[in-house]
Amino acid sequence: MHAVLEKLLELAKKEHIRIIWTQELSPTTPPVAAYNLRCIIMNSNWHNPNQFIFQLAHELAHLIYGDPLDLHLYNRTPAQKFKIESHINDYALQILLHLYSQTPYNKINIVSFMQKYAIPTHLENRVCFLINTL
Incomplete structure (x- = not known):
């Protein structure tokens, strides 16, 4: 198993978050987190x-x-959803940056980091910003 994936699973355990991997979903159904259940459903059938x-x-x-x-804001406007997802992407990138390198x-x-974890290219500016500010 990939070392960073192992560390993410350890983090989930430490935070009392259950991870469920399922093959029952379509290859285009993204993973989901249930805040009130402290549970993540990952699609092992993802394309x-x-x-x-990164997911x-x-x-x-x-x-x-x-x-x-x-969740209440997430369902209101695209701008509110974008703001929430942008903040969460920053936190996700910070988690990965911390696990990626001790240097x-x-x-x-940046290119190697993004390719290794298949980070979407639209997040390149955020990766650069975080690397320069952390």
């Missing part, structure tokens, strides 16, 4: 398995750093 680590970090960030009231963040190769 791009390289994204599992899991993202869902963990929802449960560790998210606000239980986010100073400013020495991380």
Whole structure:
């Protein structure tokens, strides 16, 4: 098993978050976090398995750093949903950056980091910003 995936699973256990892996979903159904249940459902049938680590970090960030009231805002406007997801992506990236390297963040190769965890390219600016500010 991938070392970072193991560390994410350890983090989930430490935070009392249950992870359920299922093959019952379509290859395009994304994972989901249930805040009130402290549970994440991961789609092991996902069309791009390289994204599992970022997806899991993202869902963990929802449960560790998210606000239980986010769900109410999440269903209101696209702008509110975007704001919530942007904050959660930052937390997910911070989790991965911490697990990725023990060297100073400013020495991380951004392209390698993003490719290794299949981080969506639209987050490149956030990765650069976080590397330069952490």
